[in-house]
Amino acid sequence: MTPLLEVRDAGKVFHTGGFLHKKHHVAVEHVSFAISADRPSITAIAGESGSGKTTLARLILGILRPSTGEIRYNGKPVGSMDRGEWRTFRREVQAIFQDPFEVYNPFYKVDHTLVLSVQKFGLAKSRREGRELIEQALRAVGLRPEETLGRYPHQLSGGQRQRVMVARALLLKPRIIVADEPVSMVDASLRATILESLLKLYTDLGISLVYITHDLTTAYQLSGNIITLYQGAVAEVGDVERVIKAPQHPYTQLLVASIPMPNPKLRRAKLEVAQDELIVGGVGCRFANRCPHVLAECRESAPPLYRTEPNRATACYLYKSAPAIHATEIATLLQ
Amino acid sequence: MTVEVLRVRDLRVRYDTPRGTVKAVEEVSFSLRQGEKLGLVGESGSGKSTIALALMRLIRPPGRIESGQVFLGDSNLLALSDEQMRLTRFARISLVPQGAMNSLNPVMRIRHQLGDTIRAHDADSPRQDVEARIAELMESVGLRKSVANMYPHELSGGMKQRVCIAMGICLRPQVIIADEPTSALDVVVQRQVMDTLDSVQAQLGAAVILVGHDMGLMAQFVDRIAVMYAGRLVEIGPVEQIFDESLHPYTRLLIATLPSLEVRSAFRGIPGIAASPLDPPNGCTFHPRCPWAIDRCSDEAPAYREVRPGRWAACHLAV
Numbered sequence: 194m195t196p197l198l199e200v201r202d203a204g205k206v207f208h209t210g211g212f213l214h215k216k217h218h219v220a221v222e223h224v225s226f227a228i229s230a231d232r233p234s235i236t237a238i239a240g241e242s243g244s245g246k247t248t249l250a251r252l253i254l255g256i257l258r259p260s261t262g263e264i265r266y267n268g269k270p271v272g273s274m275d276r277g278e279w280r281t282f283r284r285e286v287q288a289i290f291q292d293p294f295e296v297y298n299p300f301y302k303v304d305h306t307l308v309l310s311v312q313k314f315g316l317a318k319s320r321r322e323g324r325e326l327i328e329q330a331l332r333a334v335g336l337r338p339e340e341t342l343g344r345y346p347h348q349l350s351g352g353q354r355q356r357v358m359v360a361r362a363l364l365l366k367p368r369i370i371v372a373d374e375p376v377s378m379v380d381a382s383l384r385a386t387i388l389e390s391l392l393k394l395y396t397d398l399g400i401s402l403v404y405i406t407h408d409l410t411t412a413y414q415l416s417g418n419i420i421t422l423y424q425g426a427v428a429e430v431g432d433v434e435r436v437i438k439a440p441q442h443p444y445t446q447l448l449v450a451s452i453p454m455p456n457p458k459l460r461r462a463k464l465e466v467a468q469d470e471l472i473v474g475g476v477g478c479r480f481a482n483r484c485p486h487v488l489a490e491c492r493e494s495a496p497p498l499y500r501t502e503p504n505r506a507t508a509c510y511l512y513k514s515a516p517a518i519h520a521t522e523i524a525t526l527l528q
Numbered sequence: 529m530t531v532e533v534l535r536v537r538d539l540r541v542r543y544d545t546p547r548g549t550v551k552a553v554e555e556v557s558f559s560l561r562q563g564e565k566l567g568l569v570g571e572s573g574s575g576k577s578t579i580a581l582a583l584m585r586l587i588r589p590p591g592r593i594e595s596g597q598v599f600l601g602d603s604n605l606l607a608l609s610d611e612q613m614r615l616t617r618f619a620r621i622s623l624v625p626q627g628a629m630n631s632l633n634p635v636m637r638i639r640h641q642l643g644d645t646i647r648a649h650d651a652d653s654p655r656q657d658v659e660a661r662i663a664e665l666m667e668s669v670g671l672r673k674s675v676a677n678m679y680p681h682e683l684s685g686g687m688k689q690r691v692c693i694a695m696g697i698c699l700r701p702q703v704i705i706a707d708e709p710t711s712a713l714d715v716v717v718q719r720q721v722m723d724t725l726d727s728v729q730a731q732l733g734a735a736v737i738l739v740g741h742d743m744g745l746m747a748q749f750v751d752r753i754a755v756m757y758a759g760r761l762v763e764i765g766p767v768e769q770i771f772d773e774s775l776h777p778y779t780r781l782l783i784a785t786l787p788s789l790e791v792r793s794a795f796r797g798i799p800g801i802a803a804s805p806l807d808p809p810n811g812c813t814f815h816p817r818c819p820w821a822i823d824r825c826s827d828e829a830p831a832y833r834e835v836r837p838g839r840w841a842a843c844h845l846a847v
Contacts (some may be wrong), residue, residue, distance in 0.1 A: 241714035242685075350801055351572070380571045381741045386786040386797030407714055410744075410787040414795065437789065451715040453722075453744035455786040457767040460748055461719075 197230035197401070198253065198286070198369055202262035202520050205248050205425075221245040221252065221425045225262075226418075227524035228369060228401045235395055235402040236527070237405045237416035237433065239409055239448070245425035250373045253403065254288050284314055286326075287362035291374040293354035297346035303357050304342050310364050330360040334390040352383030359390055363398075370394065371403045376411065388415055409448055413437045418527045421445050424479040427498065430523055431505030441507040445482045478509070486511055500526070533702050533735050534560040534583075534621075539596035541575070541582050544589075550805045552578045552591070554759045555832070560703065560735045567746035567767070568739045569758030569782070571802050576739045577626060579756075580707045581812035583737075584623045586612050592777040600703065619649050624689075626707040626739075631692060632680040638691055639676040645698055665694040668731060669724050686717035690724050697728050703728065707739040722749055743786055747771060755779045758803040758813040761832060775841035777818045810845070820845060 204222040208215060224245075228234060238248045251257040252264055255271045264271045266282050270511045274282060290296055297306065307327045310316070317323035328338040334356045345353060355375060355377040362370050372391060388411055394400045406412050412419055412433065419433040423445065429442040454461065477492040478484070484491065490510055498506040499515040504526050506518060518526075541553035553575045560566055560796035570576045581587050583598055585605060586756050598605040600621055608616065617623075627630050633641055642662050646653060663673050669690040680688055689709055696704050706725060710718040726749065738750055746753055747767060754764040755778065763776040774780045781798045800817035803809055809816055824844055832842040 241716060353801070381743065382571055382782055382785050382798045384797075385787070385795040388787075389795035389797060392795065409715070412790060413789055414787045414792055434792075447716055451719040452789070453715075453718075453742065453748045455744040455747050455771075455783070455788060457747040457771050 195230045196227040196265070196524065197267065198228040199265040199268075200224060200226050200249075200253065200262075200522065201265065203243075203249070203252055203264060204261035205252060205257060205474035206260045213456060219425055220248040221259075221422075222261075222429055223520040224249060224420075224422070224425075225520045225523040226420060226430070226527060228403070230267075233399045233401045234393055234418065234527070235392075235404060236417040237404045237406060237412035237419040238422060239406055239412050239419060241407055243424065244422040246407075246422055247373055248425075249422070250288070250371050250403070250405050253371055254286060256283065280314075284365045285368045286371050287365055287367040288377045289358050289362055289370060289372040290298075290357070292378055293351050293358060294346070294378075296358060297354065299346055302343055302345055303349065303354075306357070307361055307364060310361055316364065319371045326364060327360075330363045331357070333393070334359045335386060336360065350383070351379050352387060355379055355383075355387055356390060357359055359394075360388065363394065367400060369401045369403065371405070373405045374407070375404075377407070384411070389414065409437060410452055420523075421448065426479060426495070427508055427520070427523070428480070428496070429505075429507045429509075431502065433528055435502065435505055439499060441505075441512060442480075442509045443486055443511075444480045447483075498523070529562075532559045533562050533601065535597075535599040536579075536583070537597040537599070539579065539582060539598065540594040541578050541587060541591060541621060542594045545806070548806055551759050551808070552805055553582060556596075556756075556759075556761050557621045557832075558754055558761065560737065562702075563729075563733050563735055564752065565729065565736045565738060565750040567750035567753045568737055568756065569741060569743060569746060569753060571741060573758075573802060573805065574756040575759040575805070576741075576756050577707055580623060580705045580737070580739050583703075583705060584617060584621065586623070605806055615649060618645055618696075618701060619699040620701050621703040622699070622701040622705070624692050624696040624704065624706040624709050626709075626711065632635055634680050637677055638683075640693075642676070642695055642698055645695055649699055661698065662776040665698055668697070669694045670720070684711050684717070687722055689713065689717075689721050693721070693724055693728060697732060697734070700732055701734055702780055703735050703737070704732075705737045705739065708741075709738070710745065711740070718745070724747075739829075743783055753779075755782065758808055759805050760813065761840070762814065762841065762842040762843070763839075765841075769839065773838060775835050775846040776814075776843045777820050777845075778814050812842070 203224050205220045207218045207220055210216045238246050238249060248409045252259050260270050268277055270340050275332045311323040311326060317326055331338045331341055336356050379387060391402060392415060395402055404415055416433050419436050420430045423444045429436055429445045437449060440449050477494055478496055479489040481487050488510055496508050496510045497517040498508045499512040500506045500518045501512050506526055532798045537557050539553055539556040540800050543550040543552050582593055587593055593606060639662050642659050646658050646661060664674050666673050666676055671690055710721050713721060750767055753767050753770050758779050763779045769780060771783060784796050798817060803813045811826040811828055812830050815821040830842045830844045832840060835841050835846045
């Protein structure tokens with residue numbers, strides 16, 4: 194596989210506090226994966242708040258520089274691209290953010306954000322051609338241009354606003370879209386519509402998606418591969434069908450067990466889990482304090498990834514009979 | 529015969545805006561049985577949070593309660609004096625507000641905030657009693673006693689939400705209204721908060737109104753579901769029956785949009801845009817989005833009626 198985008202052993206440490214009270218916060222560590230240039234794919238990155246998933250999104254988009262490791266696009270490290278390469282990167286890798294309210298300037302009509310993209314990247318030769326492109330993009334996400342253009346952001350619903358953002362990303366004919374919790378602030382009834390338009394980008398236009406979410410159900414619905422993160426580190430990675438249907442890492446098991454099943458006949462028993470979220474692991478496995486299967490070695494050093502199945506790996510000592518792999522090998526597991 | 533603790537009759541709430549009057553809640557009637565868990569579901573703007581605030585009489589201008597009755601036991605809450613209503617809040621009916629993380633005072637320790645609520649209703653309660661009650665409350669929501677000495681910023685979102693539940697139950701009310709108590713929380717924490725709400729509800733024997741838009745959560749937690757659309761109740765009934773066969777098309781579509789772990793890549797959204805409460809369509813407010821709509825739906829608003837025993841719906845086609 195020729196990787197289009199490659200995250201190689203990336204880590205990000207934030208330094209807070211002043212001269213005397215320096216603190217380090219490891220937001221992401223040893224995360225690797227790749228998106229193939231040959232075949233489009235949908236990769237879900239799932240985790241709770243504080244798992245580092247948004248930091249990872251920002252690393253991929255080049256908004257943040259990694260503290261360790263690197264992000265490569267077309268073989269070039271994102272941090273050291275020349276102007277032309279950076280411009281191509283900015284066009285081919287698009288972002289959709291969580292909050293469809295904050296991304297708009299309330300003083301401009303929604304057209305502005307779309308027209309600006311057309312102008313900045315010189316997508317159209319004339320104003321009319323630009324308008325046509327915009328209308329095409331809006332239709333592709335299921336919006337009627339005549340009902341959308343000429344309106345101010347507050348005149349559209351949250352779902353419509355989010356779809357305009359999908360249309361904006363689409364205008365630039367990207368190869369990858371990084372969607373950071375695109376539906377978490379949208380009503381349940383509209384979520385399906387937005388996810389459907391994202392899925393269409395993949396099936397009809399061959400755009401690869403990185404879908405960042407805390408919601409395992411939509412991750413399962415949308416993606417082919419999944420990476421679950423716990424406090425910045427990869428807990429489990431692999432084929433979504435296997436990971437969700439038969440989770441191996443105790444954290445993924447907890448996540449899957451917490452999904453509210455939309456069936457009143459299948460009520461779940463109360464969760465038996467350590468309630469103390471405030472204790473953060475020091476050395477060793479970060480999940481050790483909450484883990485029902487914790488072993489002595491879990492508190493001594495962090496477990497490596499064990500390749501438990503051809504397309505799957507789990508960072509947990511319970512699977513130590515399987516061969517250990519290095520983080521950079523994650524890409525070889527993903528299909 | 530089960531006792532009805534709360535009866536809402538023909539509630540109407542209006543917001544006066546420069547562009548006209550918004551009928552946020554229109555002709556809403558329902559009752560809540562003792563110890564029952566009722567889910568109030570709807571999209572944003574459907575009026576579900578407005579109902580929660582109206583029941584607590586916390587609607588602020590430009591909003592106003594136009595008419596209706598809210599009977600809590602024998603007293604009509606809408607007819608009480610302000611002082612009587614103040615004494616009723618928390619003691620008999622309490623609200624766990626939306627975005628509870630922001631409803632705690634950031635510069636007061638948790639114990640003082642809980643103590644204030646208790647003392648506002650019983651100024652003479654001895655210090656030891658209040659302290660003992662706080663310790664008891666912390667335990668019933670699954671927090672360590674020492675959490676009471678902390679400030680809100682020292683707690684995680686789920687812990688703050690559990691503190692808010694503790695506040696909601698500190699005077700042992702008969703009715704607890706929880707407005708989207710888990711909307712900003714992670715799945716695991718969401719489960720824990722719902723488990724907490726479930727167990728305190730069982731301890732108190734109180735009735736709960738759970739406001740939200742997540743049908744999956746409702747399926748797991750409530751006994752009956754009430755569905756709102758554009759300010760009106762469109763369906764109410766026992767949760768299992770509603771999931772088996774809903775009588776209103778909107779409910780049916782809402783359930784169909786739920787992503788499941790069974791089929792992949794099958795997304796079904798509800799087409800169209802939610803009706804504007806400022807200018808609702810004629811006839812049934814849902815007819816422009818309804819795939820089953822007939823001519824009658826655009827002319828005549830369907831009556832909200834008891835279609836089957838214990839199952840109410842507002843749809844011409846419901847049988």
